[in-house]
Amino acid sequence: MTVDSVTLDLTSEAKDGINATTAVTIKNATVNITATDDGIQVEDETDVNSGDLTITDSTVTINATDKGITVTDELTVEGNSKVTVVAGDEGLEGRYINLTGGTVDITAGDDGINATGGRPRTVLILQSLTNSTSDLENEVGHQY
Numbered sequence: 001m002t003v004d005s006v007t008l009d010l011t012s013e014a015k016d017g018i019n020a021t022t023a024v025t026i027k028n029a030t031v032n033i034t035a036t037d038d039g040i041q042v043e044d045e046t047d048v049n050s051g052d053l054t055i056t057d058s059t060v061t062i063n064a065t066d067k068g069i070t071v072t073d074e075l076t077v078e079g080n081s082k083v084t085v086v087a088g089d090e091g092l093e094g095r096y097i098n099l100t101g102g103t104v105d106i107t108a109g110d111d112g113i114n115a116t117g118g119r120p121r122t123v124l125i126l127q128s129l130t131n132s133t134s135d136l137e138n139e140v141g142h143q144y
Contacts, residue, residue: 003029005059007086012032016041017062023052030059039064039085042071049073053094055081055102062086069091077102090114 001020010017017033018024018040033039039062044050051072057079062068068085068131069075075094077083081102085091091106093114107111 001025002027002094003031005029008032014038017064019043022047022050023054025054025056026058026060027054027056028058031061032063033060033064035062035064035066036064038067038070038089040069040071041067041135044072048095051094052076054078055083057081060084064088067091068106069093071095074098 001018001024003026003101004023010031010033012035014036016038017035018031019038020042021044023040024040033047039051040052040060042053052074052102053071054076055078058068059082061084063086066089067089068087068091069083070090071094073094074096075092076098078101082120083102084105086107088109090093090110091109091112092104095115097113097115
């Protein structure tokens with residue numbers, strides 16, 4: 001999913017503001033989200049290297065009852081981005097958090113930034129993954 005050069009005002013009274021698998025890119029955009037669950041959730045249960053969100057030169061404002069932004073892999077904020085999150089739980093959550101530019105303002109009920117991911121990779125069911133077991137070995141330092 002790509003959000004490029006637009007303004008989005010999203011309100012979700014039952015679920016996430018944005019929910020996607022694989023990847024979301026927000027570039028040169030203004031996104032305002034109010035959600036009763038997660039503001040932005042990018043989750044891929046079958047590929048530990050998928051579930052990414054990249055915010056570039058954008059303004060993203062989130063007010064979420066649960067998590068502000070949660071991804072299963074990589075969250076990147078870069079360029080002249082301004083990200084403001086008010087969340088009841090984690091503000092930013094992902095396996096990797098890359099803050100390389102812009103401004104990030106977080107008010108969270110739990111962790112402001114949680115770079116450990118939402119679930120331990122050691123409990124993944126290997127047969128359902130598109131990754132090789134070496135991907136997991138590199139991540140958690142164990143052999144399977």
